[in-house]
Every structure is written in structure tokens, then in C-alpha cells.
Amino acid sequence: MNCLEALAAIEVDPLDLPPEVEAHVKACAGCSEARVTWLAMEDAPAAVAPAGYFDQLPGRVLRKLPSRPRAGDRPSALWALAAALLMAVGFGGFWLGRANRQPLVEATYTPPAAELPAALPETPFMEGDDEVAQLRRLPPDKAATVLEGLEPKPAKDSK
Numbered sequence: 590m591n592c593l594e595a596l597a598a599i600e601v602d603p604l605d606l607p608p609e610v611e612a613h614v615k616a617c618a619g620c621s622e623a624r625v626t627w628l629a630m631e632d633a634p635a636a637v638a639p640a641g642y643f644d645q646l647p648g649r650v651l652r653k654l655p656s657r658p659r660a661g662d663r664p665s666a667l668w669a670l671a672a673a674l675l676m677a678v679g680f681g682g683f684w685l686g687r688a689n690r691q692p693l694v695e696a697t698y699t700p701p702a703a704e705l706p707a708a709l710p711e712t713p714f715m716e717g718d719d720e721v722a723q724l725r726r727l728p729p730d731k732a733a734t735v736l737e738g739l740e741p742k743p744a745k746d747s748k
């Protein structure tokens with residue numbers, strides 16, 4: 590008994606092998622694997638399922654599900670609770686992601702933008718013209734006049 594003969598016997602009937610083929614299949618890993626594969630590829634016998642089994646299957650599955658008359662109050666409340674929970678989890682993850690990501694983005698850009706007006710008033714992308722920038726654009730004598738109209742010490746300190 591060699592593998593080819595065993596495989597031929599398996600192809601004929603994998604469930605009812607001659608005794609010598611059965612002995613070879615038990616000893617030979619390749620042939621026993623081929624037998625299992627052949628069995629898996631075979632069509633399921635029609636007699637396994639009783640008549641009408643697949644016709645009644647959807648109805649029986651539906652009958653095993655939670656009954657619909659009670660689906661008025663509590664299931665909907667449960668669904669709302671589940672939805673709220675999912676949303677909370679989702680938003681939690683979303684905010685967690687934002688919280689983890691924010692320092693990378695804003696620490697590099699926002700603090701400089703907040704400090705720049707005092708440090709570098711002539712930067713072109715600042716918000717409008719603040720008082721110091723307007724004062725610097727004036728000719729020196731007019732700037733002095735403006736400064737005289739103000740409290741002199743805060744103006745000079747800020748410069």
C-alpha cells in the first residue's frame with residue numbers, strides 16, 4: 590500500500606476505507622491530512638439536515654431572540670444607555686487624543702504668538718497695531734508730544 594493507492598481509495602469513499610488503506614492513513618500523516626481535506630471539501634449529505642430545516646431556520650432564530658412585545662420601554666432605554674456609553678467612550682478617546690496631541694501643536698506656536706507683541710512689535714503678523722508700534726512710527730517730536738500727554742513713566746518702562 591503506497592500513498593497513491595491510499596489517496597485513490599480516499600477519493601472513492603473517505604468515510605469507509607478498506608482496512609489496509611485505513612492502516613496506511615493512520616500511519617501516514619500526509620494521507621490522513623489529505624483525507625481530512627477531502628472530507629471537508631465534500632458536499633454535506635442532504636440527509637444530515639431534516640426536511641424543511643433551512644426553511645424554518647430564520648423563524649426559529651427569531652423566536653430565540655428577545656421577544657418584541659417588551660421592546661417598548663426598557664430595551665429602548667438600554668439602547669439609549671448603550672449609545673450614550675459609546676458616545677462617552679468615543680468622546681473620551683477623542684479628547685484624550687486631543688489632550689495628548691495638543692502640547693505638540695500648541696506649545697510650539699501659541700506661546701510665542703502670545704508673547705511676541707511685547708517682545709517684537711514690528712513683526713508683520715501681529716494683531717493690528719498696538720500703541721507701542723504706533724508710537725514708534727511717529728516722528729520723534731510727535732512721539733514726545735504723545736508721551737507728554739500720557740503718564741510718562743509707564744510708556745518709557747514698556748519700551
Ligand SMILES: [Zn+2]
Nearest residue numbers: 592595617620
Ligand atoms: Zn500515505
